[in-house]
Structure formats: structure tokens, C-alpha cells
Amino acid sequence: MGPIELNKRRIFFLLGGIIAFYIVFHGLAFGGDSLKDVASHIPIPGHLTPTEHKPPIGQDEDDIWDLGPDPVSVVPPQSHPSATPDPDPDPAKAAQSGSAVPHIQPTPTAATTHFDLHPIAHLMEEADKQWRIYETGASATFRQTVEKYRSRYGRHPPPGFTDWYKFARKKNVVNVDDFDQIMDDLRPFWAVKPSDIRVHAAHMWENANFGVAVIHIRNHKVIRIDNGSWRSDTMAKVIETFIEFLPDMDIAMNRLDQPRLIVPWEDMQQMLSQEYKSRVMPPEVVDSFTQKLPGLLDMDIEDMAMDNSTRLSEDWFFRPGKQYMEVASKACPPESPARSNMSIAQADQHYKESSTGLINNFNLSSDLCTVGPAIQDLHGLLYSASSIIASHKLVPIFGECKVNINNDILFPANMYYLHDVRYDYNAEEDLDWRDKEDNIIWRGVTSGGVQTDDNWQRMHRQRLVQLFNGTHAKETNAKAKILTQKRFEVPQQNTTYEPFDKFKPDQFAEQHGDIGFVEAWGCVPNCSFYDSVFSWKPQVSLTSQFKSKYLIDVDGHSFSGRWHAFLQSKSLGFKATIFREWHDSRLFAWRHFVPVDNRYDDLYALMTYFVGYGKPNMEHATEGHDLNPQVYIAPHAKEAQTLAKQGREWANKSLRREDIEVYMFRLLLEYGRIMDDNRDHIGYSGDGSDLDKFDASEGKGERKGLWGVAGW
Numbered sequence: 001m002g003p004i005e006l007n008k009r010r011i012f013f014l015l016g017g018i019i020a021f022y023i024v025f026h027g028l029a030f031g032g033d034s035l036k037d038v039a040s041h042i043p044i045p046g047h048l049t050p051t052e053h054k055p056p057i058g059q060d061e062d063d064i065w066d067l068g069p070d071p072v073s074v075v076p077p078q079s080h081p082s083a084t085p086d087p088d089p090d091p092a093k094a095a096q097s098g099s100a101v102p103h104i105q106p107t108p109t110a111a112t113t114h115f116d117l118h119p120i121a122h123l124m125e126e127a128d129k130q131w132r133i134y135e136t137g138a139s140a141t142f143r144q145t146v147e148k149y150r151s152r153y154g155r156h157p158p159p160g161f162t163d164w165y166k167f168a169r170k171k172n173v174v175n176v177d178d179f180d181q182i183m184d185d186l187r188p189f190w191a192v193k194p195s196d197i198r199v200h201a202a203h204m205w206e207n208a209n210f211g212v213a214v215i216h217i218r219n220h221k222v223i224r225i226d227n228g229s230w231r232s233d234t235m236a237k238v239i240e241t242f243i244e245f246l247p248d249m250d251i252a253m254n255r256l257d258q259p260r261l262i263v264p265w266e267d268m269q270q271m272l273s274q275e276y277k278s279r280v281m282p283p284e285v286v287d288s289f290t291q292k293l294p295g296l297l298d299m300d301i302e303d304m305a306m307d308n309s310t311r312l313s314e315d316w317f318f319r320p321g322k323q324y325m326e327v328a329s330k331a332c333p334p335e336s337p338a339r340s341n342m343s344i345a346q347a348d349q350h351y352k353e354s355s356t357g358l359i360n361n362f363n364l365s366s367d368l369c370t371v372g373p374a375i376q377d378l379h380g381l382l383y384s385a386s387s388i389i390a391s392h393k394l395v396p397i398f399g400e401c402k403v404n405i406n407n408d409i410l411f412p413a414n415m416y417y418l419h420d421v422r423y424d425y426n427a428e429e430d431l432d433w434r435d436k437e438d439n440i441i442w443r444g445v446t447s448g449g450v451q452t453d454d455n456w457q458r459m460h461r462q463r464l465v466q467l468f469n470g471t472h473a474k475e476t477n478a479k480a481k482i483l484t485q486k487r488f489e490v491p492q493q494n495t496t497y498e499p500f501d502k503f504k505p506d507q508f509a510e511q512h513g514d515i516g517f518v519e520a521w522g523c524v525p526n527c528s529f530y531d532s533v534f535s536w537k538p539q540v541s542l543t544s545q546f547k548s549k550y551l552i553d554v555d556g557h558s559f560s561g562r563w564h565a566f567l568q569s570k571s572l573g574f575k576a577t578i579f580r581e582w583h584d585s586r587l588f589a590w591r592h593f594v595p596v597d598n599r600y601d602d603l604y605a606l607m608t609y610f611v612g613y614g615k616p617n618m619e620h621a622t623e624g625h626d627l628n629p630q631v632y633i634a635p636h637a638k639e640a641q642t643l644a645k646q647g648r649e650w651a652n653k654s655l656r657r658e659d660i661e662v663y664m665f666r667l668l669l670e671y672g673r674i675m676d677d678n679r680d681h682i683g684y685s686g687d688g689s690d691l692d693k694f695d696a697s698e699g700k701g702e703r704k705g706l707w708g709v710a711g712w
């Protein structure tokens with residue numbers, strides 16, 4: 001790389017960088033004397049910040065119901081004019097109509113319009129706003145991309161960033177900035193010596209008991225995979241699409257389903273604080289990785305025993321079958337529900353709206369520091385994990401999923417890349433919405449954790465199957481909490497709702513549920529205790545599940561590999577999970593899918609909202625066939641279809657195999673930098689103008705279509 005021209009723009013951002021840097025230091029130096037004080041202000045992604053932990057003020061059961069529009073908000077809630085069809089929420093349409101701020105609907109007139117004040121209308125509205133900000137905020141040029149990079153992360157982009165950017169553009173990536181997950185996963189490694197990172201990565205696989213594979217890249221080739229499996233083979237295939245840009249490296253990969261690292265919160269705070277302090281943006285850096293770094297695995301030695309190089313212990317410990325929260329809570333902030341005395345009801349307020357507990361913050365619904373106390377006995381991983389090999393030490397191990405308290409480095413799950421008919425979406429076998437059945441389907445095996453006669457009722461899959469078993473509901477006289485429309489309303493008025501917690505779900509479950517196991521698996525000493533509890537439903541291929549309008553996806557032993565296909569389908573995906581994946585920040589609950597609490601205490605409220613329940617007029621209610629004569633809720637099929645369509649279109653743009661390649665490429669550039677001894681002095685220090693021409697031509701070429709469709 002030749003010398004780079006110092007232009008005004010560059011001086012400007014450098015100055016900005018210096019000022020920002022000064023502020024950080026200033027803050028650190030004067031904000032508090034002890035590191036702990038300083039550290040307690042560094043947010044860990046996916047965790048509540050200390051202020052958020054205070055229970056929200058003034059929320060009580062009485063003022064929940066009238067979820068009118070936010071008084072300061074410009075956008076009215078989704079209106080449902082009784083005479084005219086719903087306004088089309090499709091952004092493309094909005095853009096075509098030339099509206100600068102799409103989705104603003106005409107002010108309803110009292111005579112013709114009323115509002116549906118169901119909390120879901122409000123949640124969908126909010127999600128649309130967030131998603132629009134996300135979509136419109138993305139950088140359009142390389143200049144903007146590097147500028148945003150520096151302002152967000154306080155560093156130059158890594159070496160090879162120019163090539164990555166071109167790669168990403170050619171693959172039509174929708175949001176070239178959204179790689180925070182990578183940055184968050186790697187941030188604490190700035191507090192670890194690069195040589196230690198390399199040594200761990202090189203040798204972690206050597207003890208077969210610890211469940212680690214490794215991919216070795218030398219001279220732009222995957223030259224060997226040790227202790228690999230189809231997973232590492234698939235990862236190697238992804239890497240091959242951009243391997244010419246990578247330095248030599250060893251990539252240690254988790255072979256187990258369960259995540260590995262739990263660094264205690266206090267240690268993590270120290271590391272994050274060190275990372276802050278290490279942020280530098282020297283005026284000129286070298287745009288290439290350092291060659292021949294010591295500490296990588298010596299590929300010339302055939303026999304591992306002959307390799308005398310240094311090894312570092314990962315301090316693995318085995319902990320299967322024990323309460324996961326006992327170790328996991330160490331990684332939580334002291335004031336979080338997992339480490340304080342906060343009641344479950346108080347913790348719930350952080351992520352559930354208060355009527356029937358619909359999820360209003362999907363991130364927190366899977367934050368173990370928040371939900372851990374509520375679900376520690378209700379999920380297989382938390383209650384009866386089959387294989388936990390964990391460490392409290394920060395070592396570089398790549399994993400397909402993790403829980404938010406883990407420090408594994410996420411990469412896109414191989415199942416999403418591999419072409420496997422069991423998990424692949426096939427459009428030819430999908431039906432149009434109107435031809436789908438009005439029910440919710442789930443099929444699977446009894447995985448999730450080790451099951452015994454007295455613990456299976458705590459497993460997440462088993463709970464789901466029982467919850468939606470009409471016979472079981474009837475036998476146990478089960479009751480669910482839902483929302484019902486208020487009665488005696490003047491038709492022209494707004495539709496308002498009230499909670500009803502005595503909903504008898506048996507008939508509804510029979511009519512609108514198709515949820516069951518196909519096979520028992522993973523029990524001790526054997527699965528015969530299920531004989532009197534479950535009957536096995538016929539196996540249904542992935543694509544024939546799409547005959548149902550509603551698909552629910554829950555965890556197995558770890559994350560569920562079906563999720564991309566569910567989103568791509570014309571059905572609507574419901575999702576309950578404790579796991580985090582690479583794609584989380586690009587998927588918006590209530591815009592692309594329906595979030596479900598891991599306790600499923602909201603599931604009947606959700607299903608009755610979409611499917612509808614009962615008759616509008618009271619006369620029918622006295623007929624006596626209906627188990628719940630008090631309940632009436634109009635169907636919201638339109639809303640369901642809208643969500644399904646939005647999820648499908650978005651998945652087709654942002655969860656493609658190309659997106660996986662782009663994510664991995666970016667991840668391995670960042671990884672290549674943190675394990676480089678010169679990591680502070682390598683990277684891209686230009687202002688982005690070198691790709692002006694590229695941006696201009698790409699903008700006119702392939703990307704035109706994309707932006708045209710998206711409407712921005």
C-alpha cells in the first residue's frame with residue numbers, strides 16, 4: 001500500500017477520533033478511581049444496563065389497557081378502517097407513493113374509522129419503526145461505512161476491509177454496517193495477548209475429551225482439519241469463498257451442542273475496560289496481516305507428541321446434568337435479577353407487556369440474567385443439560401449458538417449453509433396463505449436434556465406438547481390467560497380488550513393445534529415413562545409443515561436449525577428460545593416473526609388473537625357448546641399474513657447463503673487482526689474514497705434493483 005493522501009475529510013475524522021478518544025480517557029480518568037467503578041459502566045451486549053434494572057415506574061395493572069398512541073409519536077397506531085381495506089404496510093408501496101416517511105396513515109375520521117387497541121397492534125407498530133430506522137440507516141458507500149466503523153468502534157477497520165466491502169456489495173448485502181455481534185464477541189480479546197490467542201487456537205483440539213475441532217489455514221488454503229465433522233467441513237466450504245484474503249490462522253470450533261465459555265462478570269468488565277483503553281487510530285497503518293507469526297500449529301510435525309511448543313490450559317470443567325444458572329449467574333451484573341433478590345414479577349416487567357405478558361423486548365426474553373430465575377427449572381439446557389464442558393477463561397472458541405452470558409465467538413450455523421432437505425426451504429412445496437390450515441404445528445423428538453421419570457415435565461419441548469394437548473388440558477382442567485374484546489361496545493368505537501385468565505383451551509387446542517413428538521429420545525434408563533403421557537405423531541417433513549399458517553420453533557439440545565426455513569416460508573414463525581445466533585440483530589420480533597415467552601404463558605393469547613375466538617354477539621354465548629362463552633376476539637389473519645410476508649421477504653434478503661459468507665469473511669478479518677502481534681498498527685486507514693468509483697458503478701448496477709425494491 002502506497003502512502004495515502006491526507007485530505008480534509010481524513011483530518012476531520014482523525015480529529016474526531018482524537019477527541020472521542022480523549023473523552024473516553026477523560027471519563028476513565030475522572031469518572032472514578034477504581035477500575036471497578038469504571039468497569040461497571042461498560043455495557044455487555046444483550047444485558048440490561050443498571051438503570052434498566054430499576055422496575056419501570058408507574059406501571060400498574062389498571063392503566064395497561066388503553067394502549068393509545070404514544071402522545072409524542074408522529075405515527076398513529078395501525079388503523080383498521082371498517083369499510084376500507086387495511087393500508088398496505090409494504091415499504092415499497094409507501095416509497096412508490098413518494099412519501100418521505102412511509103407508513104404514515106391518513107388521520108382517521110370519526111365516522112368511518114376505529115382503532116384496534118390490542119397490544120399487538122402497538123408492538124407491530126413499534127417494531128416497524130425500529131426496522132425502518134435500521135433499514136434507512138445503513139451506509140450507502142464505502143466512505144460512510146469506514147466512517148461509521150471508526151465512530152462506533154474507535155479503531156480503523158481491519159486489513160482487507162476494502163476487499164470485504166466489495167465482496168459484500170457484490171453479494172447485495174442489505175446492511176453493510178450490521179456486524180455488531182462480531183465486534184461484541186471479539187471485544188474482550190483485546191485484553192488477551194495475541195500470542196495466547198494463537199496458542200489456544202492451535203492446541204485446544206488436542207485432548208479428545210474436550211470436544212473441539214480445528215481448521216488450519218495456511219497460505220490461503222484450508223490445509224487440514226483436526227477432529228472435524230460435517231460442521232467443520234461446511235465451515236471450510238464457506239471460508240473457501242474468500243480465503244485468498246485471509247492470513248494464516250487456526251480456528252478452534254466447538255464440537256458440542258452446548259456453548260462453552262462463562263467468563264465472570266467482574267473479569268469481563270476488566271477486559272472490556274482494557275479494550276476501551278486500547279483503542280487507537282494511528283494516522284497511517286499497514287493494510288495487511290503480519291506474516292509468519294509464531295504460535296500457530298506447526299504443520300510439519302506429524303505426531304502431536306513430538307510437538308514441544310508451549311500449550312496453555314483452557315481450564316475446562318465438566319458440569320452436565322446440573323443447574324446451569326449456578327455457573328451462568330456469575331456472568332451477570334450484580335444488580336440483575338439473576339444475582340439480586342428481584343422477584344420474577346419485577347423481572348418480567350422488563351420484557352413483557354403487562355396485559356398477558358406478550359414479549360415486548362425479545363433480547364431480554366433470552367437474557368439469562370433477566371429470565372434465568374424464572375426459567376431455570378423449565379428448560380433442558382438450564383435444568384438437565386446432557387453435556388456441559390465449560391470454562392471461566394476467555395479462549396477463542398467458535399460456536400454456532402450461545403446463551404447471552406457465554407463468550408464463545410458466534411458464527412453462522414452450518415445447517416443454514418449446508419443443503420440438507422430436512423432443513424432447507426423449498427418454495428415449490430409451500431402453499432399460498434389462503435390455502436394453509438388455520439393451525440399451529442410443531443414436530444420433533446424429545447431432545448433438550450437428559451430426561452428421567454421425574455424431570456421430563458421441566459423440559460421445554462415436553463411442556464409445549466402438553467400445553468397444546470387438548471385431552472391433557474381437559475383432564476387437568478387447564479386455564480390460560482388471554483385477551484378478550486370488551487363487550488357491549490358501540491361498533492364504531494375503538495376495539496378494546498381486557499384480560500381473561502380462565503380461558504379453557506381444550507377445544508381450541510384440538511381445533512387449532514397439531515403439536516406433538518414423533519419419537520422419544522435421550523431418556524435414562526429408557527423412555528418407557530412416556531408411554532402413558534404422549535402418543536407419537538406421524539413424522540412430517542419440513543415442507544409439509546408449511547400447510548399450517550403458524551409454525552412454532554423452540555430449542556432442542558441447542559438452537560433450532562429450522563428457523564431460517566420457517567422465516568423463508570409463507571407461514572408465520574413463532575419463536576421461543578434462550579439461544580443467541582449470528583442473525584439476531586437483523587431479525588425484528590413483531591415485524592418478521594412472533595416472539596414467544598420461554599414459559600409459553602403467552603401462547604394462547606397469541607393464537608386466539610390471530611385465529612380469533614367465539615361469536616361477536618352475546619346470544620350465541622349462551623348456547624352452551626362453547627367452553628368460554630365470555631370470550632370473543634375477532635380473527636387477525638391480516639396481521640398474521642403481513643408478518644409472515646415481511647419475515648419471508650426479509651429472510652430472502654438478509655439470511656441468504658451469501659449473507660453467511662459475508663458474515664464469516666468479516667468475522668475472520670477481525671479474528672485475524674486480534675491474533676496479530678501488530679494488531680494496533682494494521683488495518684485500513686484511508687477515508688474510503690478509493691472505492692468511490694466502485695460505489696458509483698455498483699450503485700448503478702446490481703444494487704439498483706435492491707434499493708429500488710427496498711424503496712430507499
Ligand SMILES: *[C@@H]1O[C@H](CO)[C@@H](O)[C@H](O)[C@H]1NC(C)=O
Pocket residue numbers: 067068069114115493494
Ligand atoms: C380511539 O383511539 C384513538 C387512538 O388511540 C383515539 O385517538 C380516539 O380518541 C379513540 N376514540 C374513542 C371514541 O375512544
Ligand SMILES: *[C@@H]1O[C@H](CO)[C@@H](O)[C@H](O)[C@H]1NC(C)=O
Pocket residue numbers: 205206207208209227
Ligand atoms: C479426535 O476425535 C476422535 C473422536 O471423534 C478421537 O477418537 C480422537 O482421539 C481425537 N483426536 C485427538 C487428537 O483429539
Ligand SMILES: *[C@@H]1O[C@H](CO)[C@@H](O)[C@H](O)[C@H]1NC(C)=O
Pocket residue numbers: 301306307308
Ligand atoms: C521434541 O522433544 C523431543 C524430546 O526432547 C525431541 O525428540 C523432538 O525432536 C522434539 N520435537 C521437535 C519438533 O523438535
Ligand SMILES: *[C@@H]1O[C@H](CO)[C@@H](O)[C@H](O)[C@H]1NC(C)=O
Pocket residue numbers: 340341
Ligand atoms: C436479599 O434478601 C435477603 C433476605 O431477604 C437479604 O438479607 C439480602 O440483603 C437481600 N439482598 C439484596 C441485594 O437485596
Ligand SMILES: *[C@@H]1O[C@H](CO)[C@@H](O)[C@H](O)[C@H]1NC(C)=O
Pocket residue numbers: 525526527528
Ligand atoms: C425401562 O426402564 C424401566 C424402569 O427401569 C424398566 O422397568 C423397563 O423394563 C425398561 N424397559 C425396557 C424396554 O427396557
Ligand SMILES: *[C@@H]1O[C@H](CO)[C@@H](O)[C@H](O)[C@H]1NC(C)=O
Pocket residue numbers: 465469470471472475515516517532533534535536537
Ligand atoms: C395427549 O394427552 C393424552 C392424555 O394425557 C395422552 O394420552 C395423549 O397421548 C397425548 N397426545 C399426544 C399427541 O401426546
Ligand SMILES: *[C@@H]1O[C@H](CO)[C@@H](O)[C@H](O)[C@H]1NC(C)=O
Pocket residue numbers: 046180181361363584585
Ligand atoms: C437487541 O440485540 C441486538 C443485537 O443482537 C441489537 O442490535 C438490538 O439493538 C437490541 N435491541 C434492543 C431493543 O435492545
Ligand SMILES: *[C@@H]1O[C@H](CO)[C@@H](O)[C@H](O)[C@H]1NC(C)=O
Pocket residue numbers: 648649652653
Ligand atoms: C428472493 O430474492 C430474489 C432475488 O432478489 C428474487 O428473485 C425472488 O423473487 C425473491 N423471492 C421471494 C420469495 O421474495
